[in-house]
Amino acid sequence: DAGVIQSPRHEVTEMGQEVTLRCKPISGHDYLFWYRQTMMRGLELLIYFNNNVPIDDSGMPEDRFSAKMPNASFSTLKIQPSEPRDSAVYFCASSLGGLGYTFGSGTRLTVV
Amino acid sequence: AQSVTQLDSQVPVFEEAPVELRCNYSSSVSVYLFWYVQYPNQGLQLLLKYLSGSTLVKGINGFEAEFNKSQTSFHLRKPSVHISDTAEYFCAVSGEDSNYQLIWGAGTKLIIKP
Numbered sequence: 584d585a586g587v588i589q590s591p592r593h594e595v596t597e598m599g600q601e602v603t604l605r606c607k608p609i610s611g612h613d614y615l616f617w618y619r620q621t622m623m624r625g626l627e628l629l630i631y632f633n634n635n636v637p638i639d640d641s642g643m644p645e646d647r648f649s650a651k652m653p654n655a656s657f658s659t660l661k662i663q664p665s666e667p668r669d670s671a672v673y674f675c676a677s678s679l680g681g682l683g684y685t686f687g688s689g690t691r692l693t694v695v
Numbered sequence: 696a697q698s699v700t701q702l703d704s705q706v707p708v709f710e711e712a713p714v715e716l717r718c719n720y721s722s723s724v725s726v727y728l729f730w731y732v733q734y735p736n737q738g739l740q741l742l743l744k745y746l747s748g749s750t751l752v753k754g755i756n757g758f759e760a761e762f763n764k765s766q767t768s769f770h771l772r773k774p775s776v777h778i779s780d781t782a783e784y785f786c787a788v789s790g791e792d793s794n795y796q797l798i799w800g801a802g803t804k805l806i807i808k809p
Contacts (some may be wrong), residue, residue: 626785626799638794655749674738680793682746686738 589675589687598692601663604690607656608677616684617650617660618674626674632658665694697722697792701800703786709808710778715802718760718786726790728769729797730760734782742784745769756780779808782806 595603607614616631630640632652640650643652647666652658662669672691676684697762702717720726730742743754750762760771786800 598771625801628796631796672772681789681797683729683744684739684797686731686740689740 587675587677587687589673590636591690592688594690594692596665596692598666598694599664600694601605601661602665602669602692602694604660604673604675606658606660606675606687608658608675609685610656612677612679612685613655614681614684615652615658616676616678617658618676619671620669620674620689629660657692662692665692667694668692670694696800697726697788697790699786699788699798699800702716703803703804704801705804705806707806707808708776711775713774714772714776714805716784716805717784718769718771718800719756720767720769720786720788720798721768722788722790722792724791726809727795728760728762729787729789730754730769730771731756731787732756733785733802735782739785741773776805776807778807778809780805 590605613634617628617629629642630650635652650660670693672689674686674689676686678684698721700719706758728745731739732742733739736791742758745752745762753759758773760769762769767770783802783804787797789795789797
């Protein structure tokens with residue numbers, strides 16, 4: 584199994600641009616999570632899905648953030664428009680039944 | 696509601712010395728407990744987990760942890776650390792209180808001194 588695959592690994596964009604982060608979970612996993620990690624705030628849960636349905640998006644910071652999971656093998660996190668304070672490492676994780684997550688390698692986003 | 700406290704933000708230790716990283720949790724119901732490790736510039740990797748059964752859990756890279764229900768603790772230990780253990784370690788808990796989603800500690804940076 585290739586694990587959780589995230590793309591791109593690094594993204595540098597200008598303020599105001601749209602950014603799309605992608606995630607392919609482990610086949611068969613029924614939960615998918617999007618996290619953000621910064622030095623100041625640590626690890627924050629943004630949103631999670633169960634069987635492709637968003638369950639809790641209370642961690643999404645603003646309306647500029649949106650996430651979709653059109654099928655069991657793909658999810659996106661979109662930021663539009665991006666701002667410098669969105670700079671962080673964004674992680675996707677998946678799990679079966681919620682008992683222990685497998686994380687992707689993350690996308691390091693820099694908004695200048 | 697469940698919560699996790701990692702008592703030390705940083706733990707410096709000499710190479711080949713033993714180490715203990717502390718984790719305490721609060722919960723009104725049964726819990727599942729996890730330790731994750733994050734090496735520099737990488738994602739989080741599961742180190743070990745306690746779901747049920749033996750309270751002493753062995754994980755990868757020579758780490759182990761002991762679930763202590765009376766003290767609501769799940770401390771991580773290694774008898775002899777190596778420079779390659781330099782990383783940040785996260786304790787997490789899940790259970791009925793959190794709808795079985797992980798509640799994370801703030802992390803402990805393990806700093807190995809040569």
